[in-house]
Amino acid sequence: xxxxxxxxxxxxxxxxxxxxxxxxxxxxxxxxxxxxxxxxxxxxxxxxxxxxxxxxxxxxxxxxxxxxxxxxxxxxxxxxxxxxxxxxxxxxxxxxxxxxxxxxxxxxxxxxxxxxxxxxxxxxxxxxxxxxxxxxxxxxxxxxxxxxxxxxxxxxxxxxxxxxxxxxxxxxxxxxxxxxxxxxxxxxxxxxxxxxxxxxxxxxxxxxxxxxxxxxxxxxxxxxxxxxxxxxxxxxxxxxxxxxxxxxxxxxxxxxxxxxxxxxxxxxxxxxxxxxxxxxxxxxxxxxxxxxxx
Numbered sequence: 001x002x003x004x005x006x007x008x009x010x011x012x013x014x015x016x017x018x019x020x021x022x023x024x025x026x027x028x029x030x031x032x033x034x035x036x037x038x039x040x041x042x043x044x045x046x047x048x049x050x051x052x053x054x055x056x057x058x059x060x061x062x063x064x065x066x067x068x069x070x071x072x073x074x075x076x077x078x079x080x081x082x083x084x085x086x087x088x089x090x091x092x093x094x095x096x097x098x099x100x101x102x103x104x105x106x107x108x109x110x111x112x113x114x115x116x117x118x119x120x121x122x123x124x125x126x127x128x129x130x131x132x133x134x135x136x137x138x139x140x141x142x143x144x145x146x147x148x149x150x151x152x153x154x155x156x157x158x159x160x161x162x163x164x165x166x167x168x169x170x171x172x173x174x175x176x177x178x179x180x181x182x183x184x185x186x187x188x189x190x191x192x193x194x195x196x197x198x199x200x201x202x203x204x205x206x207x208x209x210x211x212x213x214x215x216x217x218x219x220x221x222x223x224x225x226x227x228x229x230x231x232x233x234x235x236x237x238x239x240x241x242x243x244x245x246x247x248x249x250x251x252x253x254x255x256x257x258x259x260x261x262x263x264x265x266x267x268x269x270x271x272x273x274x275x276x277x278x279x280x281x282x283x284x285x286x287x288x289x290x291x292x293x294x
Contacts, residue, residue: 056143098174120162124232
């Protein structure tokens, strides 16, 4: 049997190797820079550190660790991807078309980005439309204090479903790691910036990219605003499909007033399942309407 100290050192070494991966380091640096700079610009000197120490932001920080430190990948996405990859190899190898193979870097980058973002746009809309998906996605909308780390406040079920939606398009395109890795860093930086609550519109570029001013409308406490501005990276999907809206003024508030989403990370992980179970139990005890007399 290995000595306990040797086993502990091996575990620490494995964790360190995960944290040192380029994906983790680059994403963490991008998120922290946006968090600090965005908080200072939004809340001003002398206040931003207190806002970052609030319980709501600490919950967002727990989500950031859960995803950036590879915990989600180790527990959920990694095993799922290996299973799906094995199933494709055994039963549907024709899906590995590699449509982007041989194209220059920038061509691969932009085509993959456009296709994946279009998939996410429609997945996002479905999460607002279908009650069982909204039970998971509502966790993301529960944040009342917009900040860079709010980008990571996604329930694991939410992230899992979005990843599942992208699996087949990813196989068809065949995005290599040297294209995928820079796109992850850029995506994290843009998404974190979009959640700062700043009023930036990006000028003419805002007609292409989702800006903080564009996305904060989507997080407004006004119920009608939640069905606007679904784009994740590109704002032109909303304009093309008629879901763009909102003005330049900052919403009066953020979050889901009256919704029972709990404040802590662990309780939020349990919330969608408890919420769906409650809905099912209410349906079970509600008597069926009497049949109309013939």
